[in-house]
Amino acid sequence: MNTTGITALRDSAAAVVRDLDMDAISAAAEVLAEVRLSQGIVLTAGNGGSSSTASHFAADLVKYTRSPQQPHFRALSLTDNIACHTAWTNDADPALAMAYLAEPWLPTGAKDAAVLFSVHGGARDGSVSTNLVELARFVHKTGGKVIAVTGFDGGAIGDISDVHINVPLDREPVATPGVESVHLLVAHALCLLLSGKEPS
Template sequence: MGYEIKIDSWLEDAATLIRGIDVSAVADAAENLIRVRNANGTIFLAGNGGSASTANHLALDLQKAGISPRGVRPKVISLSENIGLITAWGNDESFDVVFEKQMEALAEKGDSLLIISVSGSSPNLVRAVSKASDMGMSTVGFLGKDGGSCRDLLDYPIVLPSWDYGWVESGHMVLHHILTNIFHDTAE
């Protein structure tokens, strides 16, 4: 009752944010991830809170959508998924190391890390990006606000310049589905 004007305004805000996505940055990030997949590398994903759920969902979709007609399956792992391991590292050392410690055990030169974060400044993500770079991995980020501390550390930052968590998270899901479609369309 009477919400039509507000709903219309919210939809316009969302559309403006989506239309503002840097298409070239998305294409460059997608090409990087396709190179990693085609070289039989592993794509790691990480995020906190709602972005952890997006990372888990994207890992599922990239792995399933990227299956080639020959049955080749891309290697995609969400570092946000293993709650036992995350809480063990967080409890025993620090929450700041929960992603980098997993990468030390699993990642190799030539792999890629894709982080998802509205702020782009979570210490565990900053450390994960730095660790990935040190290991010779490429780095991609779905970010919000001004990109935060991670923006300048990433090889492929994609920033949705809004301080509204809901719209940024929705925009990250749009990017998620764009990447999933590209993975599907380029499966060999």
């Protein structure tokens, strides 16, 4: 079997991991730490494979960072409620479904945040991942912060985020699996920072 593709994936992912923006990761952790201290809500979201990363991240925020010295994280992945998600997608404008899902959790003026995972970051012409772009706008409207974890050039979500962590792979067939893999590493890095655990 020809291993050229997986060699390219390995090498591309390794290169972007070495060059990850540590300042952006640290800034994202600071936003999340503020939400934790104020007992606000952290909402996570993504489409497709990124929705599973969002779900994994919310679970790790709640469990992995648990500490007797710190308040619990109150984190929720919006796409985990499949019934509610599909109801909004079916009964209303699908582009607004994520915002409707977020609405009960984000009272105006609260110190909340959304962490959005998206390979392309949403098309600037509104043709792709509009639901995440509209969610970001809604979060800002309530006074919350948006952390975007993207690939390619960051797209519309990267443009309007408060903190942007970008994995700049942009050549398929390596880009999508590479970006999604590194996004999970970013999620784990954030949880490690927020846990206060030190590598031995």
